[in-house]
Amino acid sequence: MEWILLTGYLFLFIALILRAPGLGGIGIPRSWFVMAFCLKVLAGISLGLIYTYYYPDRATADTFKFFDDSKIMFDTLFSKPFDFVRMFTGIGGDAPELRKYYAEMNFWLNRDVMFNDNKTIIRLNVFFRFFSLGYYFVHVVFINFISFIGLACIFKTMRSYIPSASKLIFCSIFLFPSVLFWGSGLLKDGLLLFAFGIMLYTFNKLLTNHFKTKYIFLFILSFILLVFTKLYVLISIFPGIIAWILSRKNTGWKVALTFVAAYLIYFILVFNIHYIFPEYNVADIIYWKQKNFNSLVELTKAKSLIEIPQLDYGLKSILINSPTAFFNTLLRPFPGDVQGNPFILFSFIENILILLVIAATIVYRKKNLDPVPPIILFSLFFVLLMFVLAGLITPIIGALVRYRVPALPFLLFVLISGIDHERLLGRMAFYKRKILQKRVED
Numbered sequence: 001m002e003w004i005l006l007t008g009y010l011f012l013f014i015a016l017i018l019r020a021p022g023l024g025g026i027g028i029p030r031s032w033f034v035m036a037f038c039l040k041v042l043a044g045i046s047l048g049l050i051y052t053y054y055y056p057d058r059a060t061a062d063t064f065k066f067f068d069d070s071k072i073m074f075d076t077l078f079s080k081p082f083d084f085v086r087m088f089t090g091i092g093g094d095a096p097e098l099r100k101y102y103a104e105m106n107f108w109l110n111r112d113v114m115f116n117d118n119k120t121i122i123r124l125n126v127f128f129r130f131f132s133l134g135y136y137f138v139h140v141v142f143i144n145f146i147s148f149i150g151l152a153c154i155f156k157t158m159r160s161y162i163p164s165a166s167k168l169i170f171c172s173i174f175l176f177p178s179v180l181f182w183g184s185g186l187l188k189d190g191l192l193l194f195a196f197g198i199m200l201y202t203f204n205k206l207l208t209n210h211f212k213t214k215y216i217f218l219f220i221l222s223f224i225l226l227v228f229t230k231l232y233v234l235i236s237i238f239p240g241i242i243a244w245i246l247s248r249k250n251t252g253w254k255v256a257l258t259f260v261a262a263y264l265i266y267f268i269l270v271f272n273i274h275y276i277f278p279e280y281n282v283a284d285i286i287y288w289k290q291k292n293f294n295s296l297v298e299l300t301k302a303k304s305l306i307e308i309p310q311l312d313y314g315l316k317s318i319l320i321n322s323p324t325a326f327f328n329t330l331l332r333p334f335p336g337d338v339q340g341n342p343f344i345l346f347s348f349i350e351n352i353l354i355l356l357v358i359a360a361t362i363v364y365r366k367k368n369l370d371p372v373p374p375i376i377l378f379s380l381f382f383v384l385l386m387f388v389l390a391g392l393i394t395p396i397i398g399a400l401v402r403y404r405v406p407a408l409p410f411l412l413f414v415l416i417s418g419i420d421h422e423r424l425l426g427r428m429a430f431y432k433r434k435i436l437q438k439r440v441e442d
């Protein structure tokens with residue numbers, strides 16, 4: 001029954017993609033979008049099967065633990081419907097009589113100083129259960145459809161600035177290995193891509209004078225969803241949003257100056273906010289996040305570890321160690337980190353692809369630089385912050401690779417924006433002719 005239901009929903013979503021008005025006339029055939037969606041579903045199923053047979057502890061597997069917790073909440077719909085409504089909506093969700101349900105769940109209770117984003121993904125799985133009959137792989141199809149929507153929104157936004165690179169941007173968003181794999185599992189990543197994509201798309205629409213009610217509503221909704229999904233991502237892009245608004249009519253060095261000033265002021269405010277709200281000492285939060293990861297490593301005997309800069313209290317330690325953290329996130333794993341682990345090998349090959357794109361940007365860089373649109377600097381600063389944050393906190397290569405996933409499409413977009421596409425395509429055509437000529441001669 002599970003696979004019948006999965007197939008039915010798969011064809012339903014394919015039909016919606018084929019009929020979606022927003023995917024027409026943008027330089028990419030609809031068949032490419034269908035292919036990308038099907039690949040995402042296949043990747044999501046593969047991730048589930050890998051965790052089923054190679055990492056069978058469901059209590060520690062991200063792809064299962066929130067799914068399993070959602071069943072506890074969903075089952076109360078039939079025994080205690082009022083309790084279900086309170087837990088699902090959050091209205092009256094702190095009532096003492098509900099604690100027995102939360103105690104059954106493994107990951108509902110989280111005393112992090114930031115918002116508990118576990119609740120968001122658990123509630124999403126509860127919502128899916130209304131249509132899935134409780135089948136895990138049907139949830140995989142659902143999460144891939146919403147993450148596909150987010151990625152399509154990111155693509156349309158980026159493509160509107162560099163239409164000549166539509167196919168390169170499409171591949172960097174939908175087909176880049178770790179984005180395809182981790183962004184397709186039943187994980188928080190899919191919901192993050194959905195919220196981020198819609199927020200970016202509607203924000204860009206509003207900036208370009210498309211003041212429609214639907215864009216305002218969707219921007220506010222996606223902003224709120226991002227708060228409760230991955231707050232640190234929103235914190236990373238917030239100054240970029242402000243700078244983008246302020247510089248939308250500027251060009252040249254004024255745009256760069258606006259972004260630098262916005263982030264500088266933002267950092268000063270963020271790292272001094274504890275003088276007003278003592279519980280939000282950002283430097284200490286980052287320090288303890290790293291300590292918690294180190295404790296997790298010792299507790300779980302995690303493998304595929306790397307040495308990362310050990311932080312001390314205070315901002316100075318963060319600033320000193322940020323360059324190393326950035327390059328760890330960008331370049332690890334190294335060949336010596338693989339050690340026979342196929343997942344680490346997979347990540348190493350991906351890093352080679354990233355280095356090839358960087359090389360192409362250097363070799364085929366634009367000789368006459370066009371005015372840099374704000375979205376390029378928005379993307380660049382987002383990548384810098386996300387890579388530094390991930391590199392400061394986690395010593396586990398697998399986690400490091402996964403945490404950089406939301407930023408990878410933006411890194412590739414920045415690199416692609418600097419390439420002279422006519423020169424690159426001309427060189428590729430030259431090599432293609434050489435290869436064909438050699439085959440004819442042979």
